[in-house]
Amino acid sequence: MSDPSADIAKVLISEEEIRRRVAELAAQVQSDFAGRDLVVVGLLTGTLMFLADLVREIDLPLRLDFIGVSSYGDGTESRELVFTKELKLDVANRDVLLVDDILDTGKTLRAVINKLGGMTPRQVRTCVLLSKKARREYDIPADYIGFEIPDEFVVGYGLDYAEKYRNLPHIGVLKPELYS
Ligand code: IMP
Ligand code: MG
Numbered sequence: 506m507s508d509p510s511a512d513i514a515k516v517l518i519s520e521e522e523i524r525r526r527v528a529e530l531a532a533q534v535q536s537d538f539a540g541r542d543l544v545v546v547g548l549l550t551g552t553l554m555f556l557a558d559l560v561r562e563i564d565l566p567l568r569l570d571f572i573g574v575s576s577y578g579d580g581t582e583s584r585e586l587v588f589t590k591e592l593k594l595d596v597a598n599r600d601v602l603l604v605d606d607i608l609d610t611g612k613t614l615r616a617v618i619n620k621l622g623g624m625t626p627r628q629v630r631t632c633v634l635l636s637k638k639a640r641r642e643y644d645i646p647a648d649y650i651g652f653e654i655p656d657e658f659v660v661g662y663g664l665d666y667a668e669k670y671r672n673l674p675h676i677g678v679l680k681p682e683l684y685s
Contacts, residue, residue: 509669509670510673510677512670512679512680512683513660513673513677513679513680514677514680514681515677516675516676516677517659517675517676517677517678518654518662518675519675520675523558523634523662523675523676524558526651526652527558527559527562527634528562530559530649530651531559531562532562533649534563534602534632535562535565537630538565538600541600541627542599542627543565543566543568543599543600543601543602544569544594544596544599544600544602545560545563545568545569545601545602545604546570546571546572546592546596546601546602546603546604546621547569547570547571547572547604547605548571548613549572549573549574549589549590550663550671551605551607551671552604552605552606552663553663553671554662555604555606555651555662555663556569556604559632568594568599570592570593571590571592572592572617573588573589573590573591574586574588574616574617575587575589586613592621595624596625596626597624597626598626599626600626600627600628600630601621601628601629601630602631602632603621603629603630603631603632604631604632604633605617605631605632605633605634606633606635606663606664607635607637607664608631608633608636608645608647608650609637609641610640610641610642610643611642611644614631614633614647615643615645618631630648630649631645631647632647632648632649633649633650633651634651635650635651635652635653635659635664635676636650636651636652636653636654637654637655637656639655639656658678658679659678660673660676660677660679661673661674661675661676662675662676666683666684
């Protein structure tokens, strides 16, 4: 296989930009949730890098758990949502910070917010690294947004195309010939 960074047409957000913005988000979360019983819930698998960097910057006694949900098959086309891992922690009466890599149509977060709502948390807030406003189909409140990005398919820093490119340290736009 060739070098994955050779498949990137352009770097949209550099490692340094990501690092700075994640620290800002963490500072906001830290002050908003100080004194709360916080459970951070990451959606697998795309939040891997973001979540690891974010929680290390939050100096609060939080708990960490994951929900597995997948909405994309092999490519860039959306399909039915499937839950692949259930929450393990009890979130009743706790504050939940739901973390996803990217808010696109809103279908994924809507389904997960509905699911969590049935577990009677004190509140659910959402945090996404990226948001593509132009693609929104459901009105999802994103309380913390790292970057608003244009309507382009991006990979890296946890985000994949057909399960590849998650290990790139930056966020980039794939060369269009790779998925057309
Ligand atoms: P939504 O349900 O349409 O909001 O899509 C959210 C999910 O789709 C994210 O958790 C990602 O896994 C995936 N997704 C949406 N846009 C992109 C992208 O540009 N690159 C990689 N994955 C994406
Ligand atoms: Mg995903």
